[in-house]
Amino acid sequence: MKTLKTLLTAVLALTIALLPSCMKYGPSEEEEFNVDPSGDGLFIINEGNYMYGNASLSYYDPATKHVENEVFFRANGFKLGDVAQSMTMADGIGWLVVNNSGVIFGIDPATFKEKRRLTGFTSPRYLHMLSPTKAYVTQIWDPRVFVVNPVTCETTGYVTTDMDYESGSTEMMVAYGKYIITNCWSYQNRILKIDTSTDTVVQSLVVGIQPESMAMDCNGKLWVLTDGGYEDSEYGYEAARLLRIDPDSFRIEQTFYFPDGAVASKLTVNSEGDELYWLDTGVWKMPVDAAHLPVRPFISRDGSLFYGLTVNPVNGEIYVSDAVDFVQSGVVLRYSPDGELIDTFNVGINPGNFCWR
């Protein structure tokens, strides 16, 4: 019995000793960055996982092949948020759109410090700067394009559309004169032309199910890539398409049909604007004056899950991100314009978009 009492006393003593916790949540130190403003610099926008709040920003210096990860958090001492969608450089500020946090941060591209903050959105996707005091912000599952003043950080109006609130969506924006052309992606099939002087939709064009991305070529022609939706969808399903559109007349000039099952995405152009690039398992390349889709990818790599794509506007180098299994650090692969691998580097989770400084 004495042994038992001793044992119980020891247990109680241990229990009491272990009661306090070992929490480590608390303030984070702000790191000082000051990257060289000369030369190229590539921001990698890592979406993170939906509802995890683990989006992040990476910065890569092509000259030194040096990458810094989580630079937004490290420079500012707080998190970027949930699902970072895009980043746009304008007037010396990098505008980071964080979709499921409903916020846009304007950061200094040299120090990564927050300089501006835009809020009041429902589900922002892209920002396009029209003037120092006016920008458009597209939304998913909200039919409106928000008109914001990036200086006062206020919403000044909306471009209304005929879509509804449950499935309306606007995505990327391409400027053409006084117009902005935006693609309506999720459960939509059109592109819209918006007059920026009146903030109204002046034309729409049905291009195919789910126009996913757009790019303007050297001839002033708009290229649109549709992903075709998904199988058994009540909305419809079709093969992906690549379309050339005259932005003036807003008519389709040429349509290229992808084979059934293709998962084409991330359309972009090279620095000269005379070649189109996109992802479809590998990286594909096509001159803008081609008569047919290419039959084989420009870059393919077995065991890779290509997720994001950009072309260096200065030297035509190709950067493609690999999301691996979607729940670990992604990897970016850097290729020469000829398709030779130059460098690989680890970034954050789900690197979906890029932005050149």
Add this chain to the structure above:
Amino acid sequence: MKRMAAIILLLLVPVLVRAQNDDWWNSDPSYVVPIDAAAVTADRPMRDIGIQETKLDTIALRDNIALSIADVLTFNSSVFVKQYGRGSLSTIAFRGTSASHTQVSWNGMKINSPMLGMTDFSMIPSYFIDDASLLHGSSSLSMSGGGLGGAVVLATEPADYKGLGMQAVQGIGSFGTFDEFLRVTWSNDHWQTSTRAVYTSSRNDFTYRNYNKKVDGQYPIDTNRCGAIKDFHILQEVYYNTGHGDRFGMNAWYMSSTRGVPMLSVDYRGNQSYINQQGENTLRSVLSWDHERRSWKLHAKAGYNGTRQAYDFIRDKGNGQMVQMVESRSRINTIYGQTEAEFFLPGNWMLTAQLAAYQHFVQSTDRNATVRTGAVIDGNTKKVAIGYDQARFEVLSYVSAKWQPGPRLGLSASLREELYGYSFTPLIPAVYADYLLSRKGNVRLKASASRNFRFPTLNDLYFMPGGNPDLKPEKGLSYDAGVSFATAKTDSYSLEGEVTWFDSFIDDWIVWIPTFKGYWTPRNVKQVHAYGIETKAGGFYQFNKDWQLHLNGSFSWTPSINNGDPTDWADEAIGKQLVYVPLLSSSVNGSLAFRSWKLTYKWCYYSERFTTSDNDIKSKIGRVLPYFMNDIVLEKRFVTAPAEISLKLAVNNIFNEEYESVLNRPMPGRNFEFFLELRPNFRRK
């Protein structure tokens, strides 16, 4: 490390334990309960040969009315309870598996959502459950297939108190929390009825220092917005006992819940009015017939489980006008029937046969879209619902033979075969054995081995978009072995403990992953090796007739390793711990009773839960740190002639810790709730 070693030492030390009956209407105010050595050291029944089971005692289930089964398991077991916030979704995972690998039954009927495969334990009030036990690993096959981690068996029992009884509890707590509970029972020699109702409401608007945001250069004090809770449950039971070995029962449990869905701590959409909430109306009912004879038993059940779920996101457009942005709806109707027979044959044989059938009907709409066929803005349009409408018939058949060749050895083998839609599982065999090593201390060795399969859920197969009808079932192979002991001295002490090693391999683990088209889809991608050690121990120590100590603890070490092939050339996840599976988890629960006073201390610990498959610990944004949680309860009971009254003060998170159970989901700091309980004495002469 030192602290961890101490935890392990603490939990391997055999402490006390014993089951306790619910003192329903108690005329003695003392919390000191008699210790019955015979009950603690009794031989295990034949049906439990080789079974690894954790029974939750009534003390834990009746701690306070504000607790859900998720809260009870947090402090009374070492399974992983994943809480998405206070009053939010809470799931249970055993032995390094996921929430959908936990099978759950209520009065014999499986209540896992056929859409999601999991169960929200925050929606099950602990006061609505009279008998709860965890079946670990292979032991879950006696209830159902698919429990690759284990099973939670929940049941209600007839009140064994003759005459009229009533219990009323009022709780008032922090964050505008009110809990009301009422139970009325009546019984005679043949009839027993019980009606229980609980209503919980809470603004749930706790504040916390948000280290994930800055406002004017400072970390703000944020409020948990949109977290309000209104839950109502009512449970009606009627039993008729013939007195000649037959019992008929009816259990009907209706629940109506409206809960806000709190925003992440990194959400900035709180500056305008919005509603982000889910609603659920569920009716579960079971009719039962138990027929018992000396050498055989027959049980038959029929049931219905109907659920309506809604999720709405409504917000201000910016001009004061509210618009619906998400309107998702689902309807689940399940009809259930089951028969089970047990035969006790000469030579210490027991045979069991069980046949259960479930018919699920599921309609799920996630979103409404407008199909536009015109080339101009005002083109032709039609509305379509994005979702699915499916039915699935499931048949679960099970036979087992148990044999006790001698007083020390028990052997058992079982076979299970299940049908899901048009697909049969392969035969699911399991074998169990135990051996009484020593009568002194009741030291018993246990071991089991089994296969197991889990079929994809209806969302896995048909969700729009992303459902994958080509998914294969997950396949499991598990072994475990352990040793248990129990010793006691009447009115002095009791001690029980168990250590178990387990090892399981799961192939074709289903994981939802994003696609290039913006939606998620499930794939069979992983081979997982989950292994480890579970320990539990507990008991009572009675210092004298006025003082009594009760302690129990549990500890699990659960490596759950991704052993699949790399999915990508850069894949660093192979050989790493699965996402959101803690390597270590533990709980200790102790109470000290002095006559009509009782002080209870509850403590739990989870090690870091990785949020990345490569277990990245360099990241500063994706870590869910280890945490200890400490709650304390002080209670006092009075017995007066007309009624028994008890007062209780619960202090949760007494050290006001800042912690997260899930990444970027805020949890409350120190909070309080006071309870007043009344039990009228209707027997008063």
